[in-house]
Amino acid sequence: MNAMLRFLSGRWTAILSASTWILTYFIARGLLESDQFSEGMRLVVALVPIIPFAIFLMSMLAGIRELDELHRRVHLEALAIAFPLTMLLLMVLGLVELVIPLSPDDWSYRHVWQFLPVFYFMGLALTWRRYQ
């Protein structure tokens, strides 16, 4: 029960901090797109999501350290899937861009990064299936 409680506790802390970070990101993005601040202020707003992300990262690492060895392996294998998929996405986008100019309104960094957690969760789902 202790291991499970620790696992759930770590998971909820990570989910809460991730939610805060994502909320901050979308607020910052909304403010930047509204174009109502000076350039210096806009730069500050653009950097604000770093703070909740740092908290999320620390809680994520603390949560991973609390996991048992199988769960840690699952996360490692999920990363081993997500990392090459990220490389593939960036490589393909780079090559496609040589053929068709990609619109920055659809394919800028602010759009592409959102694929990375999707790949990670895909990796988690695929890996978990192996051990269940």
Added chain:
Amino acid sequence: MKNRLKVLRAERDWSQADLADKLNVSRQTVNAIETEKYDPSLPLAFKIAELFGKKIEEIFFPSEDH
């Protein structure tokens, strides 16, 4: 790697959750070891052996293809 974990656990009338609690791991980990989908680390294997009062090789043994 094969193991006798499920048999040993059943002999003591422990659930997977009971065993997981005693080993300080999750129930999924116990299940994955019992179903031989996951081989435990050496420290965890020693912990399991100690819990059941047996040697590691009395619980874990290589599968026939090794």
